[in-house]
Amino acid sequence: MIVPDTGDLLFLQPADWDKFASERAQASPKRRARAEQAGIFQLLEKEPNPMAGLGN
Numbered sequence: 001m002i003v004p005d006t007g008d009l010l011f012l013q014p015a016d017w018d019k020f021a022s023e024r025a026q027a028s029p030k031r032r033a034r035a036e037q038a039g040i041f042q043l044l045e046k047e048p049n050p051m052a053g054l055g056n
Helices: 017-025 029-038
Strands: none
Touching: none
């Protein structure tokens, strides 16, 4: 997701991370490598913090 005006790029993860485990397992090695490079290959926060990254 791109934030208007700033152009900041946000990566989002599904709230139910485990629900999509089988889909992630079926991803191609190239796609998995890109996800790892982007830092989105694992669950980042179990309890999302909506204030994270807002300068607080």
